[in-house]
Amino acid sequence: MLALDHTAELEKAGANVSGKRSAALHLIRRYPLGAVGALIILFFVAVAVFAGVITAFDPLTTNSEAALARPGAEHLLGADFMGRDMFARIVYGARTSLMVSVGATALGCLGGVLIGLSSGFFGGWFDLIAQRFIDILQALPLLVLALVMAAALGPSLQNTIVAISIALIPNIARVIRSNTLSLRELPFVEAARAVGMSEIRIALTQVLPNTLAPLIVLATAQLGSAILVESSLAFLGLGVPEPHPSWGRMLSESAADYVRTAPWLVIFPGLAISAVVFGTNLLGDAIRDMLDPRQGT
Amino acid sequence: MTSQSAVDMADPTVDAPVLQVANLQTWFYTRAGLVKAVDGVSFSLARGETLAIVGESGCGKSVTSLSLMRLVADPPGRIVGGTVHLGDTDLLRLDEAAMRAVRGNRIAMIFQEPMTSLNPVMTIGRQISESVILHQRLSRAAALERTIEMLRLVGIPEPAQRVKEYPHLLSGGMRQRAMIAMALACNPEVLIADEPTSALDVTIQAQILEVIAKLRRELGTAVILITHDLGVVAETADRVIVMYAGRKVEEASTMDLFVRPMHPYTRGLINSIPRLSLMRGESQAAVTRLQEIPGMVPALSNLPEGCAFAPRCALASDTCRREYPPYEQKQPGQWAACWHSDQIERIDHD
Numbered sequence: 001m002l003a004l005d006h007t008a009e010l011e012k013a014g015a016n017v018s019g020k021r022s023a024a025l026h027l028i029r030r031y032p033l034g035a036v037g038a039l040i041i042l043f044f045v046a047v048a049v050f051a052g053v054i055t056a057f058d059p060l061t062t063n064s065e066a067a068l069a070r071p072g073a074e075h076l077l078g079a080d081f082m083g084r085d086m087f088a089r090i091v092y093g094a095r096t097s098l099m100v101s102v103g104a105t106a107l108g109c110l111g112g113v114l115i116g117l118s119s120g121f122f123g124g125w126f127d128l129i130a131q132r133f134i135d136i137l138q139a140l141p142l143l144v145l146a147l148v149m150a151a152a153l154g155p156s157l158q159n160t161i162v163a164i165s166i167a168l169i170p171n172i173a174r175v176i177r178s179n180t181l182s183l184r185e186l187p188f189v190e191a192a193r194a195v196g197m198s199e200i201r202i203a204l205t206q207v208l209p210n211t212l213a214p215l216i217v218l219a220t221a222q223l224g225s226a227i228l229v230e231s232s233l234a235f236l237g238l239g240v241p242e243p244h245p246s247w248g249r250m251l252s253e254s255a256a257d258y259v260r261t262a263p264w265l266v267i268f269p270g271l272a273i274s275a276v277v278f279g280t281n282l283l284g285d286a287i288r289d290m291l292d293p294r295q296g297t
Numbered sequence: 298m299t300s301q302s303a304v305d306m307a308d309p310t311v312d313a314p315v316l317q318v319a320n321l322q323t324w325f326y327t328r329a330g331l332v333k334a335v336d337g338v339s340f341s342l343a344r345g346e347t348l349a350i351v352g353e354s355g356c357g358k359s360v361t362s363l364s365l366m367r368l369v370a371d372p373p374g375r376i377v378g379g380t381v382h383l384g385d386t387d388l389l390r391l392d393e394a395a396m397r398a399v400r401g402n403r404i405a406m407i408f409q410e411p412m413t414s415l416n417p418v419m420t421i422g423r424q425i426s427e428s429v430i431l432h433q434r435l436s437r438a439a440a441l442e443r444t445i446e447m448l449r450l451v452g453i454p455e456p457a458q459r460v461k462e463y464p465h466l467l468s469g470g471m472r473q474r475a476m477i478a479m480a481l482a483c484n485p486e487v488l489i490a491d492e493p494t495s496a497l498d499v500t501i502q503a504q505i506l507e508v509i510a511k512l513r514r515e516l517g518t519a520v521i522l523i524t525h526d527l528g529v530v531a532e533t534a535d536r537v538i539v540m541y542a543g544r545k546v547e548e549a550s551t552m553d554l555f556v557r558p559m560h561p562y563t564r565g566l567i568n569s570i571p572r573l574s575l576m577r578g579e580s581q582a583a584v585t586r587l588q589e590i591p592g593m594v595p596a597l598s599n600l601p602e603g604c605a606f607a608p609r610c611a612l613a614s615d616t617c618r619r620e621y622p623p624y625e626q627k628q629p630g631q632w633a634a635c636w637h638s639d640q641i642e643r644i645d646h647d
Contacts, residue, residue: 187414194366194408195401195428195479198394205427209418 034286040279048094057085059092101226107165112172120180224280314341321379349534357543402432405480411473415464422460447478470501542605549631559633565590
């Protein structure tokens with residue numbers, strides 16, 4: 001007979017979980033990597049929110065005496081060629097990065113859901129036109145599309161958000177549309193019709209809530225891409241302009257000239273970008289596993 | 298006698314029917330050709346009455362019910378003719394917005410699949426009250442109260458608790474009860490039950506039928522019961538319509554239909570019910586093979602000339618194959634479309 005520790009198995013499945021706190025603990029134990037991801041993101045959110053408390057330096061003040069200062073007691077992560085404190089710039093840069101990525105993802109989800117839902121649910125000529133529009137957008141890779149949009153809109157914080165959000169739309173619209181296509185054939189949609197609901201009401205109250213799970217998974221995944229795209233745009237000079245400190249621009253300002261003489265100017269912004277993207281990816285994977293237990297381990 | 302006059306003569310003892318369907322025609326325009334899924338069906342329904350529509354799969358009974366709700370998918374389906382009078386309103390003449398105000402309010406429907414007919418991400422209470430709010434302009438709290446009352450009425454235990462739960466916590470039978478509660482929440486005049494028990498196991502079937510019968514008595518709702526199960530018909534229906542290949546082939550009170558069916562198809566359906574007394578072997582001589590109707594329902598896109606049932610019928614003659622039989626009264630209160638109703642007894646002895 002197989003020796004099976006029933007209490008341990010039940011524990012693993014979360015049988016005796018009660019209350020919000022122990023439910024959270026259970027989730028952490030079940031998805032440790034996801035918890036690490038969430039922790040990383042929370043850390044950066046806290047950094048962005050409390051930037052003024054964390055560092056006494058102003059990220060924009062130049063100081064020729066400190067130009068290219070090495071990391072040390074005075075400047076924790078050194079200073080750039082204009083003598084701006086790197087630590088302060090990375091801390092304030094978190095604000096820019098998170099603002100752009102969260103803003104662009106939210107806007108992109110809104111657009112993608114609007115297009116995907118209406119095109120999948122109502123079909124017909126609108127679907128045809130919307131899908132060709134999505135095809136055109138999808139012909140370009142995410143970065144190139146954002147590049148084109150940013151170049152067309154001109155550099156500013158808002159425009160960067162809009163440019164990236166447009167680039168995120170095709171993916172989201174596709175997923176929502178295909179989900180909607182299968183959902184609208186389900187009997188509960190017919191039942192809602194038999195109760196006298198209008199088509200728009202059915203789309204919003206019956207179909208949309210059923211697409212939320214894949215949307216959440218997708219949105220977390222896009223959060224990381226948005227940060228990467230923002231950095232790339234900034235690196236190419238098309239991103240968020242001065243005076244907002246941006247990790248991507250910090251890289252581009254120093255990569256060519258100082259990578260040998262002052263490598264900390266490249267390493268620390270690069271680390272910050274990697275860490276945030278890593279965090280969103282870990283969290284995204286965990287959420288996917290949580291919402292779709294058939295997939296993954 | 299035409300089908301039109303059959304409607305006029307249907308049971309004169311009751312007052313004005315709640316629902317009167319005349320010469321309903323729902324055709325499908327498909328690649329395989331024109332499919333007359335419902336072709337000239339007429340019937341009427343009195344207040345509090347249960348009318349069963351029976352027939353094999355593909356005979357047009359579900360399309361009939363969807364046509365009454367105006368829920369036939371278009372394309373390919375189209376209601377091309379007839380009238381459906383609910384009270385004084387002809388449902389087929391209403392615009393879509395007016396029809397939406399009727400659906401779920403004056404005429405409601407429950408479906409075959411209780412497992413998937415409820416939205417999985419919405420609580421039971423939310424789903425049922427949604428329909429009440431839609432039609433009765435009640436506040437959320439009042440609608441929820443009405444919902445709880447309805448759930449109690451259909452026999453769901455602890456309704457105040459259940460309204461907060463999601464459908465996956467309910468069994469199939471409980472979900473069908475919830476569907477019935479949703480359908481009846483606005484107190485409709487007509488309830489269409491499209492195979493309400495086919496997806497449930499037998500013990501639950503009886504309970505669901507009992508719930509429907511009880512609510513019909515208490516609320517006075519007229520019920521159209523779509524089914525292929527003659528056992529269900531015998532238990533619940535007052536009157537029966539038998540459909541074959543999109544047409545009504547026989548109509549009678551349930552008693553008459555079972556005692557002396559006038560159409561060979563009806564006879565075949567009744568004979569293909571397994572009889573427990575025979576199977577127990579009370580009399581060895583009486584043990585006979587379960588009878589079946591030979592052949593299959595013809596493709597509706599390619600119906601034979603004359604009677605559609607002729608290719609499967611033991612009584613078929615040349616007349617049958619040449620000309621569609623008139624739909625006429627064979628006995629008081631019993632109509633059928635058959636040339637050879639008088640020879641019906643022959644079937645059992647063949």
